[in-house]
Amino acid sequence: MMNRSRITRTVAISASALLAVGALAGCGASGDDGGDGKVTITWWHNGTGDPLKSLWQDVADEFMAQHENVTVKVEAYQNEDLQRTLIPNALRSGSGVDLLQAWGGGELKDQVAAGYLMDITDQVQDTVDEIGPVVSGWQLEGKTYGLPFQYGIEGFWYNKDLFAQAGIDAVPTTLDELNEDVAKLKAAGITPIAVGAGDKWPAAHWWYNFVLKSCSPDVLRTAQAQFDFSDACFVEAGDELEDFLATEPFQEGFLATPAQQGAGSSAGLVATGKAAMELMGHWDPGVMGGILKDSGSQAEATAPPFLGWFNFPGIDGAQGDPTAALGGGDGFACAAWAPPECVELLQYIESEDVQKRFGASGAGLPVLPAAASSITDPNLQQVLEGLQSASYVQLWLDTTYGATVGGAMNDGIVALFGGQGTPEDIVTAMQNAAATL
Amino acid sequence: MAISTLATGSATLPDRSAAGPARPTRRRVDWRGAAMIWGFAAPALVVYVGFVLVPVALAAVYSLFNWNGLGPLERFIGLDNYVRALGDPVFLGAIGHNLLIVALSLLIQGPLAIGIALLLNRRLRGRTLIRTLIFVPYVLSEVVAGLAFKLLLQPGGPFDAFLAGIGLGGVTQLWLADGQIVMGTLFFVLSWKYLGFAILLMLAGLQSVPDELAEAAAIDGASWWQIQRHITLPLLGPTIRIWAFLSMIGSLQLFDMVWVLTGGGPVNATTTMATYMVQYGFQRSQLGYGSAVAVILFVISLVFALLYQRLVLRRDLAGAVTRSA
Numbered sequence: 001m002m003n004r005s006r007i008t009r010t011v012a013i014s015a016s017a018l019l020a021v022g023a024l025a026g027c028g029a030s031g032d033d034g035g036d037g038k039v040t041i042t043w044w045h046n047g048t049g050d051p052l053k054s055l056w057q058d059v060a061d062e063f064m065a066q067h068e069n070v071t072v073k074v075e076a077y078q079n080e081d082l083q084r085t086l087i088p089n090a091l092r093s094g095s096g097v098d099l100l101q102a103w104g105g106g107e108l109k110d111q112v113a114a115g116y117l118m119d120i121t122d123q124v125q126d127t128v129d130e131i132g133p134v135v136s137g138w139q140l141e142g143k144t145y146g147l148p149f150q151y152g153i154e155g156f157w158y159n160k161d162l163f164a165q166a167g168i169d170a171v172p173t174t175l176d177e178l179n180e181d182v183a184k185l186k187a188a189g190i191t192p193i194a195v196g197a198g199d200k201w202p203a204a205h206w207w208y209n210f211v212l213k214s215c216s217p218d219v220l221r222t223a224q225a226q227f228d229f230s231d232a233c234f235v236e237a238g239d240e241l242e243d244f245l246a247t248e249p250f251q252e253g254f255l256a257t258p259a260q261q262g263a264g265s266s267a268g269l270v271a272t273g274k275a276a277m278e279l280m281g282h283w284d285p286g287v288m289g290g291i292l293k294d295s296g297s298q299a300e301a302t303a304p305p306f307l308g309w310f311n312f313p314g315i316d317g318a319q320g321d322p323t324a325a326l327g328g329g330d331g332f333a334c335a336a337w338a339p340p341e342c343v344e345l346l347q348y349i350e351s352e353d354v355q356k357r358f359g360a361s362g363a364g365l366p367v368l369p370a371a372a373s374s375i376t377d378p379n380l381q382q383v384l385e386g387l388q389s390a391s392y393v394q395l396w397l398d399t400t401y402g403a404t405v406g407g408a409m410n411d412g413i414v415a416l417f418g419g420q421g422t423p424e425d426i427v428t429a430m431q432n433a434a435a436t437l
Numbered sequence: 438m439a440i441s442t443l444a445t446g447s448a449t450l451p452d453r454s455a456a457g458p459a460r461p462t463r464r465r466v467d468w469r470g471a472a473m474i475w476g477f478a479a480p481a482l483v484v485y486v487g488f489v490l491v492p493v494a495l496a497a498v499y500s501l502f503n504w505n506g507l508g509p510l511e512r513f514i515g516l517d518n519y520v521r522a523l524g525d526p527v528f529l530g531a532i533g534h535n536l537l538i539v540a541l542s543l544l545i546q547g548p549l550a551i552g553i554a555l556l557l558n559r560r561l562r563g564r565t566l567i568r569t570l571i572f573v574p575y576v577l578s579e580v581v582a583g584l585a586f587k588l589l590l591q592p593g594g595p596f597d598a599f600l601a602g603i604g605l606g607g608v609t610q611l612w613l614a615d616g617q618i619v620m621g622t623l624f625f626v627l628s629w630k631y632l633g634f635a636i637l638l639m640l641a642g643l644q645s646v647p648d649e650l651a652e653a654a655a656i657d658g659a660s661w662w663q664i665q666r667h668i669t670l671p672l673l674g675p676t677i678r679i680w681a682f683l684s685m686i687g688s689l690q691l692f693d694m695v696w697v698l699t700g701g702g703p704v705n706a707t708t709t710m711a712t713y714m715v716q717y718g719f720q721r722s723q724l725g726y727g728s729a730v731a732v733i734l735f736v737i738s739l740v741f742a743l744l745y746q747r748l749v750l751r752r753d754l755a756g757a758v759t760r761s762a
Contacts, residue, residue: 084719088506110722114508198613198702253592255703256614264591404505407721411705418616418704436503436521436723 007031039339040071044087046079046330051361059354063345070341083107091116091335098338099345102146102331104137105395106402111333117145118334123343127350131367134387137395138331140174144331146349150364152282153327153387154205154312158381161306162276171310175213175240178313182249185276192249194275196259196266201398203417204410205279205326207426208397209312210237210244213320224400227434229427233319236248238423240315242416251275255418259285263295271304272297279312282365282383309379311386325390328399329367341349401430408433493735500729505722518729528717528730532709534620538709539688541624542631543681549628550635551677555665557636558643563664568640572633579630583697586626587613613699616706623707627694631687635680642676643669675753682745689738710734 043060047053053076060072069191077086090096091111102108102117121144128135128144138146149274158171163181166188172178185192197203211218215233222228251257251269259267259280269275271288273293279286285303293301314322332349334342348354355366359374365384366374372384387393398406412429417422500519503512522528553571557564574582589596590612597609612622646669654664670677692711695701701708701716708716714734717728 091507110505110507116507171543198700200700200702251592253611253614255616256611256619256699257591258587262586262588273749402748403720403722405717414702420616433721436726437505 028114028269034129034285037069038071038365039069039341041098041339041345042084042096042341043072043074043099043332043345044090044097045076045332046082047072047363048076048078052363055361055363057360059349061344063348067341068347070345072345073431090397094337098335098342099332100335101137102333103399104146104148104329104331105399106404106406107399108138108145108333109140110402112140112145115338117337118338118342119143119145120147120334120343120346124347124350127347130370131350132369134327134329134367134393136393137288137329137400138333146331147346148329148331148367149349149355149358150331151327151329151367151387152365152383153325153390153393154209154279154281154381155383155386156277156279156310156312157270157284157288158277158308158310159270159273159275159304159306160308162273163308166190166276171308172313174246174313175315179247180245191251191269192277193251194257194266194269194278195250195254196257197250197254197414198256198412199259200410202259202266202280204398204413205396206244207237207241207409207413207416208326208394209279210315211242211320211397212326212394213237213284213312213315213322214240214318214326216319217321219319220392220394227401227405227437229434230425231432234427235423236318238416240318242423245417249277251303254415260291263291265291269290273304273306282380285377285379286362303379307379309382309386321392323390324392324394325387326394328396330364401434402437404437405430405433493510493732496728496731496735499725500732502725503723504725506724507722514725518726521726522730522733527618527708528703528710528713530705531710531713532654534707535689535691535709538619538624538627538691539685542627543622544686546628546632546635546684547681550632550639550680551670551673554636554639554643555669558640568637571636574630575634575637577630579693580697581736582630583694584625587698590622592652614703616703619699619706620701623695626698628689630694631684635684636682638676639673642673643761646672678749678753682742682750685741685745686738689741690734710737 043056045052045056047056056076057074060074064070064072083103087097087100090100091114092096102111107118121142124144124147127147128139131147134148134151135144138144138148156171162185163171166181166184168181168184172181182192195202195206211234214237215223215231219231219233223231223234251266251274254266257269260267260269263272266275266278267280267284267287270278270284271291285307286301288307289301289303292298292304311323311325314320332346334346350368352368352370355368355371356374358364359371360368360376362377365380365387366372369388372388375381375384394400398410400406401409408429409426411424412421416423416426477624480672499510501515502510503514503517504510557567561567588594592611592614593596596612597606600606600609610618613619650668650672651664654668690711691709692715695707695712696715699707701712710730711734714727714730718724718730722760
């Protein structure tokens with residue numbers, strides 16, 4: 001029988017031994033080349049669920065079958081963890097990931113400035129031509145640092161039944177028509193528009209669209225390149241938005257409503273028929289289907305059948321292009337230290353076959369125009385048409401301008417929604433934030 | 438010795454050789470004892486230094502740079518981050534919200550907890566059940582509690598339906614969307630969560646109050662309220678002071694509940710120093726600025742803690758950060 005001090009000592013020694021083992025096990029090394037021609041590519045993406053997870057795994061397996069000496073390690077991580085923590089940490093340490101998810105815009109700019117991404121301009125020129133103008137979000141000064149595999153534009157997802165009930169027979173194409181429709185819906189006792197201002201970015205997207213339709217593409221390109229927001233159109237857009245807000249088109253308590261969580265969110269309100277429309281990206285039907293399934297009202301995660309889509313209307317008398325589209329997407333980039341096979345894998349992902357399978361899986365909108373036929377949902381087809389007929393496509397403004405200016409911009413817009421800021425304050429906040437860069 | 442000192446009348450050092458047994462001329466260092474102490478303390482010290490002290494020092498270093506988290510630390514800007522933080526009305530508002538919660542916790546949660554503990558400190562049927570139920574909210578994770586209340590307090594949600602059901606339909610407000618009352622809502626949720634802990638602490642403290650004192654006072658004719666006021670509460674003093682300390686520090690560093698419930702909104706109506714730090718520092722890729730805010734939060738908490746220990750906890754913790762008694 002051991003006495004108590006013996007037992008305590010044994011426990012203490014084994015505990016510290018376990019701690020030491022645990023600490024050492026944490027220092028796992030991940031090398032890229034085995035030294036004998038064998039190449040390992042570590043691929044990080046945010047598709048933690050099916051169908052995307054299986055799709056990327058299949059793509060990796062096929063690539064490995066075609067390239068005998070290459071091993072592809074595919075890992076899926078939750079989106080915010082990946083974007084804010086895992087990728088920046090891996091980039092800072094100079095190893096751990098080769099093919100990484102890239103959202104483009106200002107974030108890409110910062111990563112290129114720190115020398116973390118591979119310049120793939122020469123290798124992917126053909127693919128860039130095939131994809132078209134949306135690649136610009138992943139390019140910097142004419143050089144390409146990543147390629148998008150998905151891109152969709154934003155618009156209004158609306159309830160056709162509620163529109164008919166309020167006597168609206170055609171979707172609005174100008175802001176004045178939208179205002180009329182809002183008034184008709186209110187007269188019929190229907191909440192016109194749902195917005196998830198509690199999450200900030202849904203409210204911000206309203207201002208982005210007003211800016212898109214108020215500012216000429218040249219002004220927007222200059223703003224993106226030089227953080228120059230001095231053009232009066234930015235304040236004009238805010239004034240138009242302020243007037244729109246004064247008509248009180250949103251649901252009650254919109255400042256605290258979330259965008260996607262539960263039946264009380266803005267997506268949930270539209271899905272359950274409590275609001276007539278919502279300004280949102282192409283993922284909305286999927287979100288609505290998920291909410292309806294989780295709330296128990298249906299067995300499958302399918303979007304409600306009454307859903308329709310129309311693009312953000314133009315503003316009469318403003319300098320913006322009325323067919324301009326605001327959107328965003330996902331892409332991949334190769335790290336500066338990645339093996340050359342990384343670029344080949346990226347091009348395989350962008351190939352027509354894989355893009356068609358991506359579209360058919362329902363995971364999102366493929367970016368390759370040649371793969372457009374794989375989309376069967378009529379609403380998503382409309383989104384694709386809107387994208388292809390747009391003469392100017394702008395990446396989400398907060399992604400474009402980067403987290404610092406984007407965050408200040410979003411805060412200023414939410415203050416406007418809350419009645420505590422002015423359109424000038426938004427531009428001032430953006431300029432102040434840009435000055436700290 | 439004493440006589441000679443008095444006779445000379447001047448302050449002389451006491452005669453060492455006659456003061457007591459001679460001190461050994463060679464100091465024997467107790468190596469084995471020291472090794473045991475340091476050996477056992479080492480793991481905890483390593484963790485503490487590595488995960489607490491070193492990050493604080495690094496944060497102080499980062500706060501002197503303009504750094505977006507990528508690439509090396511290149512742009513030294515001195516104290517500009519601190520100037521910017523202390524001049525930002527949103528941050529000053531955040532400090533104000535923290536101090537408001539500290540004050541409300543001490544003024545409302547404290548007396549309420551003491552009162553309920555006094556009431557529960559007697560033989561009651563179902564006393565254990567009541568105590569368990571009161572403590573359950575504290576056991577819930579903050580994220581779970583925050584999400585639950587966020588869903589409950591939606592406009593036209595379950596809470597509003599409940600109020601309408603009991604005839605108080607006219608009292609409904611935009612609990613989470615109205616900037617004027619959202620702090621009140623937040624404090625209500627915080628109280629729901631942490632009152633159980635306070636009550637449990639007070640109940641534990643009440644166990645150490647001897648029954649004989651109360652009985653003796655009752656024999657002398659004191660009423661229940663007089664007994665509580667003159668005997669129980671003073672003896673509960675150390676517990677109350679410790680609880681106040683924990684409550685204060687927790688309120689200064691409040692993050693989880695606010696982040697989940699309101700995200701700091703609407704329009705910065707419920708920001709706290711910690712949510713400001715995450716929002717403006719981490720989310721906006723300005724890690725130097727965020728580090729400066731973190732250092733400010735650290736200094737404020739440290740000052741509060743040290744002052745409180747020195748001034749209030751002095752008699753409870755003699756020998757801690759106090760003059761030796």
